[in-house]
Amino acid sequence: RKEVEQDPGPFNVPEGATVAFNCTYSNSASQSFFWYRQDCRKEPKLLMSVYSSGNEDGRFTAQLNRASQYISLLIRDSKLSDSATYLCAGYSGYSTLTFGKGTMLLVSP
Amino acid sequence: SQTIHQWPATLVQPVGSPLSLECTVEGTSNPNLYWYRQAAGRGLQLLFYSVGIGQISSEVPQNLSASRPQDRQFILSSKKLLLSDSGFYLCAWTMDRGELFFGEGSRLTVL
Numbered sequence: 001r002k003e004v005e006q007d008p009g010p011f012n013v014p015e016g017a018t019v020a021f022n023c024t025y026s027n028s029a030s031q032s033f034f035w036y037r038q039d040c041r042k043e044p045k046l047l048m049s050v051y052s053s054g055n056e057d058g059r060f061t062a063q064l065n066r067a068s069q070y071i072s073l074l075i076r077d078s079k080l081s082d083s084a085t086y087l088c089a090g091y092s093g094y095s096t097l098t099f100g101k102g103t104m105l106l107v108s109p
Numbered sequence: 110s111q112t113i114h115q116w117p118a119t120l121v122q123p124v125g126s127p128l129s130l131e132c133t134v135e136g137t138s139n140p141n142l143y144w145y146r147q148a149a150g151r152g153l154q155l156l157f158y159s160v161g162i163g164q165i166s167s168e169v170p171q172n173l174s175a176s177r178p179q180d181r182q183f184i185l186s187s188k189k190l191l192l193s194d195s196g197f198y199l200c201a202w203t204m205d206r207g208e209l210f211f212g213e214g215s216r217l218t219v220l
Binding site: 032043045087102 | 143151152153155158168197199207208209210211212213214216
């Protein structure tokens with residue numbers, strides 16, 4: 001079983017919609033989690049960090065469910081500029097992050 | 110503020126040729142440094158990481174090597190490239206807690 005798994009998508013949503021992605025992890029020792037945004041042919045950029053139960057930043061909300069071993073990312077009022085691939089990553093404290101393969105989001109007018 | 114620089118941005122190399130990718134971090138001391146590769150349609154694969162000068166941990170056995178000659182410099186090398194080495198190479202750094210910050214990447218095409 002892969003350590004971090006994501007639905008590759010793509011998720012096609014209209015502008016203004018609310019969309020949620022889930023990410024499951026298998027390593028119960030994972031201490032913290034991160035959501036990254038990656039635009040086509042660009043480097044991943046840190047979007048949100050999740051150290052406890054959740055985090056909120058404007059239109060973006062991340063939640064952690066340790067019992068079920070998943071992290072979610074909720075995007076409200078989607079913008080065209082939100083179109084990107086969203087990567088989930090888990091940190092188990094051994095100096096390395098493990099990434100999922102990403103979920104592609106396409107927001108249309 | 111901290112910045113990370115990576116070069117070259119793009120390169121096309123023949124099979125069997127050598128490779129050298131460089132990465133430097135500014136504005137911090139003793140960072141953890143990483144090399145990842147992202148092949149087309151695939152996820153980020155950790156290649157090497159370093160917690161200090163001269164300390165290199167390899168995650169995937171292959172024909173690549175890494176070196177850290179200075180605190181904020183990380184180099185990825187190969188003596189002879191293979192077709193399968195093509196991909197998007199990303200250098201990254203972190204101080205603690207796992208938050209990684211990536212360089213702009215080096216896109217390698219091996220022909």
